[in-house]
Amino acid sequence: MRLWIKYLEILSVSIIFIMSCSRVRPEVVIESPGVFEVDSEGGKVELKFRSSSDWEIELSPDTEGWIALDRTAGSAGAVSVDVSVKENYTGETREAVFSVVSGGETCAIFSLTQESSYLVGSDQTFSFGCQGGVFEYSISYSGACSVDTDCEWISYDE
Secondary structure: OHHHHHHHHHHHHHHHHHHHHOOOOOOEEEOOOOEEEEOOOOEEEEEEEEEOOOEEEEEOHHHOOOEEEOOOEEOOEEEEEEEEEOOOOOOOOEEEEEEEEEOOEEEEEEEEEEOOOOEEEOOOOOOOOOOOOOOOOOEEEOOOOOOOOOOOOOOOOO
């Protein structure tokens, strides 16, 4: 009987030892909005989260050239990452996904959308004599646009 109790004690200690060595899953808690919208002029947003272990941020591949992060990796604790977004005059909406990876697992995802607006005119120079003249100038734009002329010597047709 004593031998049987000894085996149970060894088994219990072994189970406790194995359970204490099991891997603890990393945890990332988002503390700022998880979804951001930035206007076409660009700007900055702040990703805030708390991580229970070392972390890194992976960006979607199409962000090169218009998104910059002040850091992309760090250690456990409260985290604040500044994201700079350049202006968008492409005519296309941009989207970025930020994946927070901790312990080899994606633990949190932030997303950012940036609308586009643009105003593009043709690259031309016009010269007129004393009598004036007529010229054509093309402008492409998105969003709202208005033309103001505060002088009597020039006019335009839409």
